[in-house]
Amino acid sequence: MTVETLRRVDARGLACPMPIIRTARAIAEMESGELLEVLATDPGSTKDFVAWSRTTGHELVEQTVEAGVHRFLLRRK
Amino acid sequence: MSEPLAISLFSGTDDRLGAAAVLVAGAAALGRPVHLFLQYWALDAFRADRIEADHGLAPEAGPEGANAVRRLRRTGGASWSETLRQAKDIGDVQIQACSLSMDLLGIGMSDLDPLVDDVEGVATFWSAAEHGQVLFI
Numbered sequence: 001m002t003v004e005t006l007r008r009v010d011a012r013g014l015a016c017p018m019p020i021i022r023t024a025r026a027i028a029e030m031e032s033g034e035l036l037e038v039l040a041t042d043p044g045s046t047k048d049f050v051a052w053s054r055t056t057g058h059e060l061v062e063q064t065v066e067a068g069v070h071r072f073l074l075r076r077k
Numbered sequence: 078m079s080e081p082l083a084i085s086l087f088s089g090t091d092d093r094l095g096a097a098a099v100l101v102a103g104a105a106a107l108g109r110p111v112h113l114f115l116q117y118w119a120l121d122a123f124r125a126d127r128i129e130a131d132h133g134l135a136p137e138a139g140p141e142g143a144n145a146v147r148r149l150r151r152t153g154g155a156s157w158s159e160t161l162r163q164a165k166d167i168g169d170v171q172i173q174a175c176s177l178s179m180d181l182l183g184i185g186m187s188d189l190d191p192l193v194d195d196v197e198g199v200a201t202f203w204s205a206a207e208h209g210q211v212l213f214i
Binding site: 013014018052 | 099102103105106107108149152153154155160163164166167168
């Protein structure tokens with residue numbers, strides 16, 4: 001599957017709650033169906049993005065971690 | 078989750094204000110309306126001329142805790158006022174000054190940082206809190 005990421009939030013090095021704040025701000029400026037890639041190093045982000053997705057309804061398409069960097073792929077509802 | 082959250086913010090130390098700001102920002106990111114009521118020493122910390130000042134820490138912090146808080150600020154942690162500013166940008170966050178506390182401190186709206194939306198009495202706070210959860214910090 002080819003996935004074209006339209007926007008990216010680099011929240012590496014930022015403490016909670018900044019990754020989720022930046023994500024909420026970016027999603028608000030996007031169109032329905034568009035994809036957002038978020039990079040974060042905050043250890044709480046693993047559970048936070050699952051919770052945020054569940055509550056807001058924006059889909060968490062993919063979640064990976066590599067060398068301490070969490071990558072989340074989200075689709076605006 | 079759109080149940081409103083009403084917070085009476087009483088404490089004026091940077092650690093408690095910081096914890097409150099994180100809770101507010103998280104709720105705002107999840108789409109929950111937040112009503113923040115500033116009382117006593119919290120209100121004092123929102124004075125325009127000292128919002129960026131050092132407001133100290135709760136007694137339990139001790140010297141080690143103070144170092145840890147400084148370290149967090151250096152390594153990616155935003156100040157509580159900046160966190161609240163961003164929370165207001167992304168969500169429905171009302172920041173109201175308690176009118177009794179305004180009298181107590183002898184200040185007016187012009188003495189407060191623009192983060193503060195308005196002044197209200199306790200009845201307005203409880204009316205806003207009616208159908209949601211309430212926190213006292």
